Amino acid sequence: MGIEGQEHLWDKEVKGHRTYNDIRIYSDEQLKNYTDEELKNFKIKHATPIIDELEKGPWPSFVSDIKREALHRKKLGQENLMMPMEACEDLLGIVELSYKEGETHWKHGGIVGVLGYGGGVIGRYCDQQAKFPAVAHFHTIRVNQPSAKFYTSDWLRAFCDICEYRGSGMTNLHGSTGDLVILGSVTEQLEPLFFDLTHDMGVDLGGSGGNLRTPSDCIGKARCEFACYDTMDLCYDMTMTFQDELHRPAFPYKFKFKFDGCPNCCTASIARSDMAYIGNWKDDIRINHEAVKSYVGGEIPRNGGAVQANWGPFNIQEEIIDLCPTKCMHWDGKKLSINNAECTRCMHCIAAMPEALRVGADQGLSISFGAKAPILEGAQLALMTIPFMYAKKPYDSLKDLVRKVFDWWIEEGKNRERIGETIQRVSLKKFIEVLGIPPMPQMIKEPRSNPYVFFKESEVPGGWTRDINEYRKRHPR
Amino acid sequence: MSKGKFGYFDPKKPLENRITDIGPQRFEQFLPPVIRRNYGKWVSHRILEPGLLVHVSETGEKAYTVRAAAPRLISVEYIREVCDVADKYCNGYVRWTTRNNIEFITDKEDTAKALKKELDSRKYHGGSYKFPTGGTGFGITNIVHTQGWVHCHTPATDASGSVKATADVLFDYFKSMKLPAKLRVAMACCLNMCGAVHCSDIALLGYHRKPPTIDHEVLGKVCEIPLVIAACPLYAIKPFTTPEGTKSVTINNEKCMYCGNCYTMCMALPLADSEGDGIAILVGGKISNRISGPKFSKVVIPWLPNNMPRWPEVTDVVKKIVEVYAGDANKYERLGDWAARIGWEKFFEKTGIPFTEKSLDDYRLAVDTYRTTTQFKFTEHAWAVSKAVGGI
Numbered sequence: 013m014g015i016e017g018q019e020h021l022w023d024k025e026v027k028g029h030r031t032y033n034d035i036r037i038y039s040d041e042q043l044k045n046y047t048d049e050e051l052k053n054f055k056i057k058h059a060t061p062i063i064d065e066l067e068k069g070p071w072p073s074f075v076s077d078i079k080r081e082a083l084h085r086k087k088l089g090q091e092n093l094m095m096p097m098e099a100c101e102d103l104l105g106i107v108e109l110s111y112k113e114g115e116t117h118w119k120h121g122g123i124v125g126v127l128g129y130g131g132g133v134i135g136r137y138c139d140q141q142a143k144f145p146a147v148a149h150f151h152t153i154r155v156n157q158p159s160a161k162f163y164t165s166d167w168l169r170a171f172c173d174i175c176e177y178r179g180s181g182m183t184n185l186h187g188s189t190g191d192l193v194i195l196g197s198v199t200e201q202l203e204p205l206f207f208d209l210t211h212d213m214g215v216d217l218g219g220s221g222g223n224l225r226t227p228s229d230c231i232g233k234a235r236c237e238f239a240c241y242d243t244m245d246l247c248y249d250m251t252m253t254f255q256d257e258l259h260r261p262a263f264p265y266k267f268k269f270k271f272d273g274c275p276n277c278c279t280a281s282i283a284r285s286d287m288a289y290i291g292n293w294k295d296d297i298r299i300n301h302e303a304v305k306s307y308v309g310g311e312i313p314r315n316g317g318a319v320q321a322n323w324g325p326f327n328i329q330e331e332i333i334d335l336c337p338t339k340c341m342h343w344d345g346k347k348l349s350i351n352n353a354e355c356t357r358c359m360h361c362i363a364a365m366p367e368a369l370r371v372g373a374d375q376g377l378s379i380s381f382g383a384k385a386p387i388l389e390g391a392q393l394a395l396m397t398i399p400f401m402y403a404k405k406p407y408d409s410l411k412d413l414v415r416k417v418f419d420w421w422i423e424e425g426k427n428r429e430r431i432g433e434t435i436q437r438v439s440l441k442k443f444i445e446v447l448g449i450p451p452m453p454q455m456i457k458e459p460r461s462n463p464y465v466f467f468k469e470s471e472v473p474g475g476w477t478r479d480i481n482e483y484r485k486r487h488p489r
Numbered sequence: 490m491s492k493g494k495f496g497y498f499d500p501k502k503p504l505e506n507r508i509t510d511i512g513p514q515r516f517e518q519f520l521p522p523v524i525r526r527n528y529g530k531w532v533s534h535r536i537l538e539p540g541l542l543v544h545v546s547e548t549g550e551k552a553y554t555v556r557a558a559a560p561r562l563i564s565v566e567y568i569r570e571v572c573d574v575a576d577k578y579c580n581g582y583v584r585w586t587t588r589n590n591i592e593f594i595t596d597k598e599d600t601a602k603a604l605k606k607e608l609d610s611r612k613y614h615g616g617s618y619k620f621p622t623g624g625t626g627f628g629i630t631n632i633v634h635t636q637g638w639v640h641c642h643t644p645a646t647d648a649s650g651s652v653k654a655t656a657d658v659l660f661d662y663f664k665s666m667k668l669p670a671k672l673r674v675a676m677a678c679c680l681n682m683c684g685a686v687h688c689s690d691i692a693l694l695g696y697h698r699k700p701p702t703i704d705h706e707v708l709g710k711v712c713e714i715p716l717v718i719a720a721c722p723l724y725a726i727k728p729f730t731t732p733e734g735t736k737s738v739t740i741n742n743e744k745c746m747y748c749g750n751c752y753t754m755c756m757a758l759p760l761a762d763s764e765g766d767g768i769a770i771l772v773g774g775k776i777s778n779r780i781s782g783p784k785f786s787k788v789v790i791p792w793l794p795n796n797m798p799r800w801p802e803v804t805d806v807v808k809k810i811v812e813v814y815a816g817d818a819n820k821y822e823r824l825g826d827w828a829a830r831i832g833w834e835k836f837f838e839k840t841g842i843p844f845t846e847k848s849l850d851d852y853r854l855a856v857d858t859y860r861t862t863t864q865f866k867f868t869e870h871a872w873a874v875s876k877a878v879g880g881i
Binding site for chain 2: 019020021022023024025026029035036037043051052062063064065066067068069070071072073074075076077078080081084094100103106107110111112113114115116117118119120121127128129136150152156157158159160161162163164165166167168169170171172173174175176177181182183184185186188189190195200203204206207208210211212213214215216228230231233234235236237239242244245248251252255256259275276277278279280282283284313315316317318319320321323330331335337357358359360363364366367370384385386387388389390391393427428
């Protein structure tokens with residue numbers, strides 16, 4: 013965690029690490045407090061015939077799951093819960109009502125939070141409080157997930173206890189941005205919850221509102237051969253560096269960092285983040301020529317075994333060479349060659365023959381800005397802005413770049429305007445001036461087709477102020 | 490951790506022993522030993538069967554990963570069961586993916602296979618699987634989604650339920666890898682798209698069709714009117730004083746696109762309406778840069794009704810699109826690349842989805858999506874136009 017010297021607080025491989033038993037709320041008897049038979053026969057207090065239908069079918073049923081939690085809470089009893097015992101029963105009740113009527117019953121959120129923070133908690137109230145009192149107040153708490161969402165059962169069990177004791181027992185793993193989400197708490201429980209999260213679990217809240225949202229990353233070098241930089245470490249480091257921006261809203265609107273280790277963009281950085289860090293390389297694709305032959309000979313399954321359909325024997329010409337978007341590859345029947353200067357690193361050949369081709373060894377990242385979903389000015393994909401940067405600790409040049417972006421956007425951005433929209437409004441030209449970088453053709457798909465080019469007065473000899481009398485000497489009226 | 494109403498927190502001394510700005514837990518301590526030993530040393534991977542992967546390190550070590558689906562909305566009882574499985578097979582290590590799948594990692598193939606078998610054996614009394622394994626390769630993995638009627642104030646539909654219904658219909662594709670390429674389905678229950686679905690192969694999007702209804706009685710008291718006016722991207726909101734002298738706003742219904750941005754700023758302008766609300770279907774988006782660049786999903790059905798609890802109109806069309814794509818696309822071809830290659834007129838013809846005037850863009854920069862070439866294919870749609878002008 014962020015407290016120095018406690019980076020291995022929960023490390024099972026380190027002696028004396030913290031365990032679930034050290035901080036647990038519930039005893040084993042309380043955790044195993046119902047039988048399978050009881051669960052089978054359990055009926056919640058509301059009739060829910062419509063959503064009961066969603067218990068059928070193969071996909072995991074959230075309705076069956078909420079019912080199980082409802083039974084567990086009932087058996088725990090109100091004396092062992094700080095939130096209403098019947099929260100899950102009333103949650104199912106209110107969802108059933110929405111299924112019956114076709115409209116939501118959650119009200120607009122209010123402003124709630126913990127002292128000194130402006131984000132991390134979203135107020136939530138239901139509009140049928142008399143019928144469903146146990147979910148009358150049902151706030152969301154965002155908790156900052158660890159990089160690439162790795163956990164130990166010790167830590168997760170502790171998280172479960174606090175979610176159940178001071179929340180409804182329902183969670184999102186994970187929210188859309190990446191946070192661990194505790195559903196269903198009330199205002200007066202926020203401080204005790206925050207106290208135990210920070211002291212006992214060593215974890216902080218995530219972002220909400222006009223601030224840096226909780227950064228998220230792909231699995232990176234932990235288990236992926238495509239990762240071109242250490243996504244997990246950079247995600248962690250940037251999260252720690254910009255804690256103030258994350259907890260205390262000072263931005264025009266939300267700002268998201270997402271860290272993808274390669275152009276496959278598993279974390280959707282290119283579509284969903286204001287600043288996308290996408291792994292890239294600048295040397296040659298590494299080729300294992302023997303393995304290429306094995307693919308051609310059918311000894312290694314194509315695309316890492318991802319294909320079960322009957323595609324027949326592997327055809328390197330049809331499946332690799334012809335599908336290369338830049339046609340920079342050649343197969344002469346014996347040997348594969350790549351004209352790397354023409355390669356745009358789309359990753360198709362590497363993904364299709366992962367045991368023969370590897371991303372280059374001179375690795376770093378590209379940065380694109382301004383992706384967002386449609387609200388308000390329409391959806392945008394991230395704009396390719398920085399072609400390549402090394403991503404080495406302590407990441408100073410990356411942090412300097414982020415500070416330039418924040419300083420400018422805080423000043424220039426309008427209320428509820430994402431940075432992609434600000435760039436659109438004031439122009440990419442202005443944005444790169446702020447970053448102090450020259451324009452490059454890689455920033456565009458094609459040159460502009462309208463000739464309405466704006467010049468600065470200083471760019472035109474003599475400036476814009478002219479003497480009409482001088483003009484008239486040359487051109488009488 | 491503490492017990493009792495305030496636990497260790499002392500409301501009289503809120504700043505005492507306060508810890509802030511500590512961020513997330515440092516990740517190394519949560520990595521399984523085989524991952525720690527081979528961090529940054531991976532050279533390749535294979536999917537051995539749907540839901541089971543092996544990654545090979547330059548050290549020669551292998552990491553086996555079993556992938557299982559989880560709903561996004563889960564209880565602590567569910568997480569505890571995940572922990573039980575992780576304790577039994579993986580010394581307590583477990584992770585989640587960005588698409589709400591759970592991954593168990595071990596360095597032994599036998600352990601992985603036994604674990605996979607156990608995950609597939611666990612079911613609810615209602616009949617559904619708890620942790621079905623799959624979601625790898627050229628199939629359909631978990632559907633990411635938003636809060637819906639379980640927890641949100643702006644949805645035009647439910648998320649968990651519409652996803653459950655859709656995932657049930659697509660279950661065989663989750664358990665297999667027989668598609669031309671991977672296919673990603675996503676669901677967002679309103680235009681805000683907190684779970685951005687705008688770059689998915691198939692996106693379900695909750696959509697309102699009625700402008701906000703105005704609560705004149707309270708609007709002026711609970712909302713900042715200038716902010717409400719400024720919130721509208723189409724300048725459809727104007728200040729208004731009721732005959733009784735109450736400050737409020739009016740909305741030009743003809744201009745409104747039901748985005749709900751005003752409702753986000755002001756609780757006195759709710760949109761939800763059982764007759765108006767439903768689901769739009771978008772297709773052909775992607776986020777990967779593989780072969781072609783990332784692209785947006787395109788609206789192919791502007792609205793389908795909320796028919797709870799199973800949304801059959803929605804699931805039927807999703808299934809149809811997947812089946813037509815599966816039968817028609819080339820190797821490695823994503824849905825959007827397939828539609829672009831065959832031409833969108835052929836997409837509508839092959840899927841049988843009606844092409845209506847609502848598919849002709851009429852928002853900003855609409856002209857960007859209009860065809861400006863004589864290159865097109867003849868379909869019934871084209872003959873209908875020719876007939877309508879008396880050309881044939």
